[in-house]
Amino acid sequence: MKAKPKGSALYVYGIGRQDHLRKIFDGHDMPQGVEADSAVALVTEGPLAAVVSEVPLSEFGEGRFEEHLKDAAWAAERVMRHEKVAEFLAGKSPVVPLRFGVMYSTPERIREMLTGRQQRLSKILDQLKDREEWGLNICLDRRKFHDRMADLSPKLAEMLKKARSSSPGQAYLLEKKVESLRAAEGKSETKRAIDNIRSELKPESYGLKDLPLREIDTRQDPAIVGKLSFLINRKGLKKFRRAAEVLARKYAGFGFSLELTGPWPPYNFSE
Amino acid sequence: MSAKPIADGILSDLQDEDLTLFEILDHVLGKGIVIAGEITISVANVELLYLGVNVLAGSVDTINKVIAARSSK
Numbered sequence: 001m002k003a004k005p006k007g008s009a010l011y012v013y014g015i016g017r018q019d020h021l022r023k024i025f026d027g028h029d030m031p032q033g034v035e036a037d038s039a040v041a042l043v044t045e046g047p048l049a050a051v052v053s054e055v056p057l058s059e060f061g062e063g064r065f066e067e068h069l070k071d072a073a074w075a076a077e078r079v080m081r082h083e084k085v086a087e088f089l090a091g092k093s094p095v096v097p098l099r100f101g102v103m104y105s106t107p108e109r110i111r112e113m114l115t116g117r118q119q120r121l122s123k124i125l126d127q128l129k130d131r132e133e134w135g136l137n138i139c140l141d142r143r144k145f146h147d148r149m150a151d152l153s154p155k156l157a158e159m160l161k162k163a164r165s166s167s168p169g170q171a172y173l174l175e176k177k178v179e180s181l182r183a184a185e186g187k188s189e190t191k192r193a194i195d196n197i198r199s200e201l202k203p204e205s206y207g208l209k210d211l212p213l214r215e216i217d218t219r220q221d222p223a224i225v226g227k228l229s230f231l232i233n234r235k236g237l238k239k240f241r242r243a244a245e246v247l248a249r250k251y252a253g254f255g256f257s258l259e260l261t262g263p264w265p266p267y268n269f270s271e
Numbered sequence: 272m273s274a275k276p277i278a279d280g281i282l283s284d285l286q287d288e289d290l291t292l293f294e295i296l297d298h299v300l301g302k303g304i305v306i307a308g309e310i311t312i313s314v315a316n317v318e319l320l321y322l323g324v325n326v327l328a329g330s331v332d333t334i335n336k337v338i339a340a341r342s343s344k
Contacts, residue, residue, distance in 0.1 A: 009310065062310055069316045072323025073333050076292060079320075080341035083299050100299045101312030109309065135294070211301065216293060216325060227297070241282065248282040258282050267298045 009060055009103040010052040010110060013040065013085045014265070015121055018049040020093035031088050034078040035059070040085055043107045045114035048121060051089060052110065060103060083265075090265035094128040096121055097265035124270055131206055131231050133269060134262035136244065138194055138226035144255030145186065152254065153185040193256060194226040197247050204240040207231035209268045222257060231269040292324055292337060 011034055021042055024030075030040050033053025042049045059068065069075050079100050086097040104110045114121070150157040159181060163174035202208050209229045217224035232240050241260070248258040300317050312320075327333055 060310065065310060065312075066316055069312065069320050070323065072320065072327045073337065075320050076296075076324055076327060076337040077340045079296060079299050080337055083295050084341045086299075099301065099312075101310070101316075103310040105309050133298075135298070211297060214293070214297075214321065216321075245282045260282055261294055264298050267301050 007057050008054045009057055009105055010043070010107065011055045011060065012098050012102045012104065012110065013051045013053075013082060014089055014095040014097040015048055015050050015114065015125075016089065016093055016095040017125060018042070018044045018047055021049045021051065021089070024089065024092050028088075028092075031084045032081060033085065034081045036081075043110045043114075045111040046118060048114045048118060050110050050114060051085065051095075052104075052107075055103065065101070065103075086265040086267075090132065091263070094125045094131075095265060096124050096128070096270045097267050099267065127206075128231075128266055128269065130235070131233050131266065131269075132237075132263035133266040134230050134232050134237070134240070134260060135211070135264060136197075136201070136228045136230065137224050137259040137261065138197060138228070139220075139222040139257045139259060140190065140225045141222040141255035141257070145190075146182065148254050149182050149186055149189070152189050153181075156181055156185055189254075190225055193251055193254070197226070197251075197258070198228060200247055201228070201230065201240065201243055204236060204243050205230040205232050207269050211268070222255070229264075229268045231266060292327075292334065293321075295341070296321065296324060 013033075025042060032038055033040050033055070035053070035055055038053045038055070040051055040053045043052050044050075058064065082100050086095070089095045090097060104113070150160055156178065159174065159178050163171050163178055166174060198208065198210075207230065211227035211229055213224065213227060217227070230240070244258055244260060248256075251258075300312070300320065327337075
């Protein structure tokens with residue numbers, strides 16, 4: 001890559017082995033970069049290479065980029081283009097995908113980074129060989145769960161029975177107790193289900209991460225109550241799916257459902 | 272951007288077109304490797320972006336345009 005023209009920075013998508021990435025670049029039409037119609041290119045150093053594209057400082061420079069991020073449509077479109085490049089690469093060769101929004105001023109600075117981190121990056125790339133990231137969302141239909149809670153909690157079943165056979169005055173008080181017990185038991189049963197799903201699927205994977213829940217996840221119906229990400233060997237995917245299907249059936253009656261997403265570039269397994 | 276109804280007991284696969292913008296944001300803005308470029312996006316800005324996309328989710332036209340950026344060349 002030649003020295004950058006004035007007024008631009010280099011946006012970085014991911015890092016891989018130079019020989020692998022060269023083959024991809026030679027053999028395919030590459031997707032465009034984060035800026036529409038911008039071309040992706042390689043910055044190489046030793047055995048490694050970074051996949052980059054030029055971005056104008058007028059849009060991505062310090063201050064300017066932050067301003068743009070407030071415009072969700074502008075940002076989301078570029079997030080999608082970033083994801084497309086990362087998916088394209090990760091589907092063909094082990095790649096350490098960078099998160100959205102990492103830029104360097106010159107190719108030299110990227111080479112310095114590649115040199116400084118060569119050992120670490122090479123080790124991660126070795127671990128990612130033939131593996132991909134899959135997400136598992138654990139969703140919960142709260143109404144269904146609410147109705148089935150008594151089957152899960154003997155304590156709750158006992159209290160409900162008592163409430164039904166007591167006088168109207170007593171029943172009112174007991175019902176209040178039932179509701180608070182239902183909420184507490186519901187929380188611990190949800191946690192137990194997620195823990196069980198996690199421990200059943202972990203042996204089918206090479207890595208497991210809990211992803212943070214966001215407010216929007218819990219507001220959906222059914223709500224997302226757990227988000228897990230797994231690193232899976234491509235050959236082991238069938239077995240992983242079967243194990244996930246068994247769990248989906250096991251918990252369906254209680255209002256849980258499982259969603260599988262992927263393959264993702266291994267964003268969560270590149271540390 | 273609401274979740275699709277899911278059949279009981281069936282592990283559902285979310286295909287490209289079903290993946291919500293949030294799913295993608297979760298990964299693209301997630302942990303990743305900590306390589307600090309000279310310009311990076313701050314945690315505060317990540318939150319800001321989520322809030323913005325949350326608002327965006329109401330506009331079907333905009334969302335379609337955004338999703339198209341991933342599926343088209």
